[in-house]
Amino acid sequence: MSKISSYPSKPILEGSDILIGTSAENGQTKNFSVAALSYFAINTWLSNLSWQFIILEPDPIERAAGTISFENFGGQNTAWSDVTKIYINTLMPNGTASINYLSRLIGKAIIFGDRNDLDGYGVFTFDSLTQESGSVYSMSLTYKLGGGVIKALHYYGIQIDVDAIDTDKNYVFSQAVASSIWTVQHNLNKFPSCTMVLSTGQQGYGDVKFIDENNLTITFAGATSGKAYIN
Numbered sequence: 001m002s003k004i005s006s007y008p009s010k011p012i013l014e015g016s017d018i019l020i021g022t023s024a025e026n027g028q029t030k031n032f033s034v035a036a037l038s039y040f041a042i043n044t045w046l047s048n049l050s051w052q053f054i055i056l057e058p059d060p061i062e063r064a065a066g067t068i069s070f071e072n073f074g075g076q077n078t079a080w081s082d083v084t085k086i087y088i089n090t091l092m093p094n095g096t097a098s099i100n101y102l103s104r105l106i107g108k109a110i111i112f113g114d115r116n117d118l119d120g121y122g123v124f125t126f127d128s129l130t131q132e133s134g135s136v137y138s139m140s141l142t143y144k145l146g147g148g149v150i151k152a153l154h155y156y157g158i159q160i161d162v163d164a165i166d167t168d169k170n171y172v173f174s175q176a177v178a179s180s181i182w183t184v185q186h187n188l189n190k191f192p193s194c195t196m197v198l199s200t201g202q203q204g205y206g207d208v209k210f211i212d213e214n215n216l217t218i219t220f221a222g223a224t225s226g227k228a229y230i231n
Contacts, residue, residue, distance in 0.1 A: 043155070048094040050115055050155040063136050065091045068156060071138075080112075080122030080146030091135040099137070102129060102158070109144065109161040116155065120148030123161055171230040178223040182206070186230045187214045194218065198226040 010017070015035030023030045051068040055076050063069055068088045070078075090099040105126050114120030124141040131137050150156075171186040186192065190213055196204035204226055206218040218228060 046115055046155040048092050048096070050157045051088060052155050053150055053152055055152040063087060063089045065089050065135075066093045075150060076152045077149045079149055081143050083122060083124070083143060083150065084141055086112075086139045086141065087132065087136060088139055089136050097135070099135070102137070102139075105158070105160055109163075111157075111159055111161050112150075113157045113159070114148065114151070114154050115157060116151075117148060120151065120154070122146035122150070169231075173228040173230060175225050175227070178225045180220050180223045182218040182220075182228060183215075184218065184228060184230065185215050188230065189213050192216075192230045195229045195231075196226060197229070198224055200226075 013034050015033065015038070017034045019032045019034065019037070021030060021032050022028070047066050051066055053075075054064065054067045054069045055074050056069075066089060068086050069075075071085065071087060088102070090097055090102060092098060106129055108126055110124055110126045112122045112124070123144040123146055125144060127140040127142055129137050129139055169188045169190070169192075171184075171188055171192075173182065173184045173186065175182045184194075191210050194208050194216070196206055196218060198204040204220065204224065206220040209217045209219070211217065216230075
């Protein structure tokens with residue numbers, strides 16, 4: 001056999017390209033496609049950062065590390081809107097644990113994202129996490145929205161829904177017609193601070209009265225116009 005260095009190199013690989021290697025199963029020389037090796041490497045990486053959905057039938061004795069499943073397994077092509085509870089093994093295949101990570105998500109809006117399909121996702125309120133046995137827990141969920149269906153052997157990431165994170169809300173109210181009382185409906189669902197800037201460019205000073213968490217009035221000594229910055 002010629003030396004490997006004597007063969008021409010191929011800088012750009014294709015999935016159908018074949019490599020020669022040794023099988024760990026029996027020590028025999030085997031052919032391996034680049035596509036198969038890539039698939040193995042990606043799934044090995046995903047298995048330590050995501051959870052594989054298992055539908056095994058008949059039911060296995062234990063729920064494997066790094067997996068999610070329904071109480072009685074099965075569930076291929078289940079709509080996200082039908083999901084209220086998921087069983088999850090918080091021990092990952094590489095020996096690390098995810099329980100502390102998941103515990104921090106309780107009470108928040110989370111996303112189950114299909115690593116194989118970006119349009120396959122479910123958004124839920126993560127209501128509770130209950131230990132069932134050892135590293136296996138059940139996640140109680142309230143459905144909010146989703147796309148696609150849950151699929152067997154796909155890997156799912158679990159993360160917080162950043163769109164549901166409360167940010168500092170604000171509202172700018174404009175009073176175009178001069179008035180001694182500005183009536184402001186800000187709908188911020190809180191009792192905010194108010195800064196008034198008059199049409200002259202000067203800061204205005206008025207008496208702020210909160211009607212409720214979404215409405216207030218600002219009373220000035222005389223009729224004036226301008227803007228109120230509600231934070």
